[in-house]
Amino acid sequence: MKTITGLAEARNYVAQFKRGAYHRIVALTGAGISTESGIxxxxxxxxxxxxxxxxxxxxxxxxxxxxxxxxxxxxxxxxxxxxAEPNAAHLALTSLATNGYMRCLVTQNVDGLHQKAGFPDDRLIEIHGxxxxxxxxxxxxxxxxxxxxxxxxxxxxxxxxxxxxxxxxxxISFGQQMPEAALQNAAAAAQECDLFLVLGSSLVVHPAAQLPALAAEAGAELVILNGEETPLDSYASTVIRTPLAQTFAEFHEE
CATH class of the missing domain: 3.30.1600.10 (SIR2/SIRT2 'Small Domain')
Structure with missing residues (x-):
């Protein structure tokens, strides 16, 4: 496992995503992507x-x-x-989707910022509503x-x-049934992707926390971008510790 803590190295690393290095990307986002938008x-x-x-x-x-x-x-x-307004990380995910590199985005967030960022509704799974x-x-x-x-x-x-x-x-409130179809779609996407990105999730809330493991076990590369350690870091090829909005701040620049 490689750990990146420098911003310049992190920006250089994520730049490969927009250059077509992967074509079946699935991402999971948690609270950490939205805290930099003021939530x-x-x-x-x-x-x-x-x-x-x-x-x-x-x-x-x-x-x-x-x-x-x-x-x-x-x-x-x-x-x-x-x-709140979408930050550079939200916009980067939208760019990956609109350019055909991202198949699916699974979010634990309930704030609607991915919609504000223009992410395609047909590829967005809100497992917590x-x-x-x-x-x-x-x-x-x-x-x-x-x-x-x-x-x-x-x-x-x-x-x-x-x-x-x-x-x-x-x-989805505590004690309320999770959306079964959404969970099944998320699991299927995880098992079919070539790259699984985790952005701003501590990976301690299930069932979302199981998705990166499913992807890695199916042969996908796993990259975790989170400020703190997660229980699944050992599954990842690369772990990035830099702030998400800053990491993707230059994503649209060549």
Missing amino acids: PDFRSPGGIWSKRQPVQYQDFVRSEESRLEDWDRRFEMQDFFQK NSTFATCLSCGARAELEDQRQTVETGRSPNCVKCGGLLKAAV
Whole structure:
């Protein structure tokens, strides 16, 4: 395993990705790609989850008090998400996809920054959902968060205008079933890629943490770009420790 800690060497290394060295790239992104866009890592000490415990899915379904607590948190997070802009790492992944080198991007993030960066929807798998809009738990209809703010401020949790079901941010909550089809698609992509990139994930949250191992065991090269050690570093051919946005800052330059 090679470890890169210098920014110049890291930039030189990632430049090969845009030159067609690989044609079936799959990437996994975690909180570390978005912290450089100003979005806090909610799991870290001092983050929102250390101050306000996440609402369990079953509590959301059965308790109005829990629903209001969850909606209040969603509006707090929405303020971060609306202000944040994609950084150079988000844009580099979009470039790899639009140029035909990246087959699939799997993200643990719920902030919508990959969409803001223009990443193709048909190659994006959000395995933890998306916190920038809501869906109905009964009929699946989409609803915008901001449209629910007035209702929440009156002390009521919002309901679907189509069927009357409970509205909830489209993020996967603790205790809520993971999207099985999305997980299967992510696993299949990992096993078919020639390069698997990990960007800003600690690789401790499953099932996403299993994907790099699946790729490596199927013969893909694994490159991990993360500021701290991960449990899968030993699977990687190269580990890069430099900040992601700075690492990809010159990616579009020749």
